[in-house]
Each structure stands twice: as structure tokens, then as C-alpha cells.
Amino acid sequence: xxxxxxxxxxRRKRRAFDWPTAILIAIVVSAAAYVYWRDGAARxxxxxxxxxxxxxxxxxxxxxxxxxxxxxxxxxxxxxxxxWVGRDAGFKGILIAAGAGIIVPGGPFTIYPIAAAFIGMGAxxxxxVTLITSWTTIGLSRSLVWxxxxxxxxxVLWRWIAALPLAILAGLIVRAIEQYWRVKAKP
Amino acid sequence: xIDIVVTAALWIIVVALALGVANRSRPLLRESAxxxxxxxxRLVPRMAIGVLGSGFIAAALPQDFVVAWLxxxxxxxxxxxxxxxxxxxxxxxxxxxxxxxAALKGGAGAPQVIAYSTAWALYAFPRLLTYELPIMPAKVxxxxxxxxxxLPFIAAWLAMLIGxx
Numbered sequence: 001x002x003x004x005x006x007x008x009x010x011r012r013k014r015r016a017f018d019w020p021t022a023i024l025i026a027i028v029v030s031a032a033a034y035v036y037w038r039d040g041a042a043r044x045x046x047x048x049x050x051x052x053x054x055x056x057x058x059x060x061x062x063x064x065x066x067x068x069x070x071x072x073x074x075x076x077x078x079x080x081x082x083x084w085v086g087r088d089a090g091f092k093g094i095l096i097a098a099g100a101g102i103i104v105p106g107g108p109f110t111i112y113p114i115a116a117a118f119i120g121m122g123a124x125x126x127x128x129v130t131l132i133t134s135w136t137t138i139g140l141s142r143s144l145v146w147x148x149x150x151x152x153x154x155x156v157l158w159r160w161i162a163a164l165p166l167a168i169l170a171g172l173i174v175r176a177i178e179q180y181w182r183v184k185a186k187p
Numbered sequence: 188x189i190d191i192v193v194t195a196a197l198w199i200i201v202v203a204l205a206l207g208v209a210n211r212s213r214p215l216l217r218e219s220a221x222x223x224x225x226x227x228x229r230l231v232p233r234m235a236i237g238v239l240g241s242g243f244i245a246a247a248l249p250q251d252f253v254v255a256w257l258x259x260x261x262x263x264x265x266x267x268x269x270x271x272x273x274x275x276x277x278x279x280x281x282x283x284x285x286x287x288x289a290a291l292k293g294g295a296g297a298p299q300v301i302a303y304s305t306a307w308a309l310y311a312f313p314r315l316l317t318y319e320l321p322i323m324p325a326k327v328x329x330x331x332x333x334x335x336x337x338l339p340f341i342a343a344w345l346a347m348l349i350g351x352x
Contacts (some may be wrong), residue, residue, distance in 0.1 A: 028240035051242035064197035070223030071204035171335035
């Protein structure tokens with residue numbers, strides 16, 4: 001372990017307003033207007049209250065997710081990340097990301113901050129997409145905690161096997177799209 | 188109950204990582220904790236909008252309708268409809284699985300249910316709105332969305348190939 005302090009990764013600059021947020025607000029407003037029009041004010045207020053409840057419950061997890069991402073960024077050397085899942089890691093990077101997605105615990109409040117931190121540390125977009133896809137489709141914590149009680153072992157195993165190649169496919173598709181862009185960008 | 192277990196597990200991980208960083212250097216721990224908290228504060232307003240949005244989308248979509256879609260449809264069109272229904276299905280980690288279970292019991296085709304739960308896992312708009320768009324670079328989100336388009340079909344097809352247990 002080195003004794004001197006390594007420099008922190010630069011924080012990504014963000015504008016206060018950006019178009020994903022604009023789309024979000026547009027969707028929220030239209031869904032809210034529809035519910036108000038169809039179900040009336042009482043239901044409208046009801047939805048807001050249950051959302052507020054969910055929001056308050058979410059906060060400790062989201063804070064934990066952000067702290068985990070910040071701390072992992074310090075503990076994992078940048079070179080390791082780019083060697084394992086960087087652009088030059090090739091198919092191996094996609095395989096590692098798919099495997100990591102299966103075992104990463106927690107909810108969206110951990111996976112997205114960690115994925116974003118990995119991008120900041122030089123991980124390949126294809127590997128990050130593979131990680132998220134693997135986590136959502138074949139993540140063990142999700143399947144064991146939530147899916148099994150509802151659908152039963154046989155069905156879950158069947159779905160799990162059918163979903164096994166999806167994350168790798170997603171990564172390969174992203175790589176193909178990026179390749180296409182790069183070829184197109186050249187004169 | 189499970190919520191509390193998850194939260195506790197997350198904070199145990201936070202403490203373990205913090206000890207690891209503190210072991211290396213105290214100022215570094217303070218810096219990275221500040222970094223994490225700043226990121227959190229930046230996310231809060233976006234997430235508030237996302238949570239509000241997913242709540243209203245959930246209220247706008249009747250669940251019986253989704254089950255009926257899955258139950259009555261068949262073939263490629265049925266799988267496509269199931270995929271769209273899955274992508275639109277809101278709610279936390281439970282709703283999609285609960286609807287899939289209800290549809291299975293109600294006589295829906297198993298490949299449709301696979302397509303449904305795969306599309307739900309991949310897209311679930313509320314998760315996209317609440318977490319992914321606020322946190323991730325937009326380019327990576329759109330790459331993921333495009334790359335995921337064929338996946339529910341492939342999953343349904345593979346499930347048919349393997350054959351239901």
C-alpha cells in the first residue's frame with residue numbers, strides 16, 4: 001500500500017438543467033394530469049403521499065449507495081478497472097462484468113452509482129451495460145429475494161437459464177454500435 | 188422487514204469500505220465521504236421527480252389490464268405485447284414478479300411471461316426514471332436501451348428451446 005494520497009478522480013461536471021430531467025418532468029406532469037382527470041383530487045393526493053413515504057425509505061439506501069461508490073473508487077486502483085473492464089479488455093471484460101452483475105448485492109441504489117463510478121474510472125460502455133443487464137436479468141439477490149417466492153424454483157431456474165446469455169449479448173450489441181459509430185465518424 | 192435487512196447490509200458494506208480507506212489515509216476518507224454525500228445531494232431532487240413520476244405512472248396503468256394482455260395473447264405478437272407491457276410495468280422489485288405469477292396462474296403462455304418479466308427487468312420505466320437517468324451518463328443509458336430491444340424476444344425463444352420444466 002502506498003503511503004501518499006493518490007489524487008481523487010475528477011468529478012463530472014453537470015448542468016443544473018439537462019434534457020433527461022426535462023423528459024422526466026414532462027412524463028411526470030402528463031401521468032399526474034391523467035390520474036387527476038380520471039380519478040379526482042383525493043386519489044391524486046393519495047399517490048403523492050405514498051410516493052413521499054417511498055422516497056423517505058429510499059434515502060438511507062441511496063446515501064449508502066453513493067458512499068459505497070465513492071469509497072470503491074478510492075479502493076480499486078484505476079489501472080485495475082481499466083485492465084479488467086476497459087475498452088481493451090475485449091470479450092474478457094464483458095464476461096467479468098456479466099459475472100459481477102450476478103453477485104453484486106443491493107438494489108438500483110447501489111448498482112447505478114457503482115456503474116457510474118466505473119465509467120468515471122475508464123470502464124468500457126459495453127462492460128457497464130453488461131453489468132447492469134446481468135444484474136437486472138440474472139442477479140442472484142433479486143431472484144432469490146423477490147422472484148423465488150412468487151414464481152417457484154422450477155420456473156425461476158428455467159427463466160434464469162434462458163436469460164443467461166442476454167447480458168453478454170447486450171454488451172456485444174453495444175460494442176457493435178460503438179464500432180459502427182467510430183467507422184462512420186472517420187472520413 | 189426485508190427493507191431493514193437490505194439497508195443494514197448496505198451500511199455494513201459502507202463501514203467496511205470506510206475502514207479500508209481510513210486504513211490507507213484519514214484525509215482521503217474525509218474527501219471521499221464528502222464526494223459521496225455531494226453526489227447524494229445532487230441526486231435527491233432528480234430522484235424526487237422520478238419517484239413522483241413512477242407513482243403516477245403506476246396509478247395510471249390498471250394492473251388487470253396487463254394480466255389480461257398476457258393471458259389472452261399468443262405467438263410472436265403476444266410476446267411483443269408482453270414485452271411492451273413489461274417495460275411499462277411500474278413498481279419496486281415485487282410488482283413485475285407478482286403480475287407474472289398472476290398471469291401464469293391465469294393461463295398465460297409461459298414464453299409470454301418470460302418475455303414480460305425480462306422486459307420488465309430490463310426497462311421498468313420507473314427504475315429508469317428514478318435511478319438510471321439521474322445517475323448515469325445519458326449516452327450509456329440510450330446504448331443500453333437500444334441494445335436491450337431484442338433481448339425479451341431472445342429470452343422467450345430460448346425458453347421455448349429449452350422447454351418448460
